[in-house]
Amino acid sequence: MASDSKTAQIPPVPWDSFVAIGDSFTEGMTDTLDESSNDPIYIGWADRLAMELSQRRISDGNQPLKYANLAIRGRLIKQIYREQFAAALAMKPDLISIIAGGNDLIRPGCSPDQITSLLEKMVMQARAQGVEVLLCANYDPKHSPLIGLSRMAIAVFNSNLWAIARRYNCYVMDLWGLRSLRDTSLWAPDHLHLTNQGHKIVMNAALQGLGQPVVDSDYQKPALANKDRYRAAENLVWAREHLWPWVKRHSQGRSSGDGRTPKYPQLIAVTENFLP
Structure with missing residues (x-):
């Protein structure tokens, strides 16, 4: 297990089980171990976090962490609440990550207040059952001129999220x-x-949010000035190959997650061979 300090004492991992719910961000797109597959299983920040926490538990002589990931790409926050939240609570986890609303926020006319109202409902129900909650303050999209149009909505969402975290004593990534x-x-x-x-950086942010030592002490190192914005040519390619197909798909009422099921629908023990 890697550590940013050989002498630092790593506090015990207090959670026996962890369930992640959400959309493509928590599913792990586009981090795959098999790029040749037409339908790969993605290994994202939540899977890497589960592996790191489990390794720490094992090193302390405890049982491996039990982990489930119910996230499915394309899901809106109402779908996450209806399809994933109750199933996650039924597993009676010690820790749940509720990271939802990203797909809502990039849609024109979204209401960040309505999104966080439903988020708070999930947090309140989880905390009422004694489940600890990890939330996420969304990243700043200023590096992308088009996606950056949702920056103000994201900022309001994040402000509401921090208030929810304080009210219910949640962890925040x-x-x-x-x-x-x-x-x-x-x-x-x-x-x-x-x-x-990118997912390794987010995993470190999650560890820090949970009060656990990070793996990479340099994970917050700022991007170089010439790498923190997309070039105009990159934006044109993105609009043609990604934005337009997204608009067309959603105008037809379709989603990239249609027909998909969770990759880890039940709690499984995260052993040393969980991630290659």
């Missing part, structure tokens, strides 16, 4: 202030999903 994520090389060609290295 803060991506808004994470300047390293402004490095455009960490993002997939669709400008929405992270690469392998």
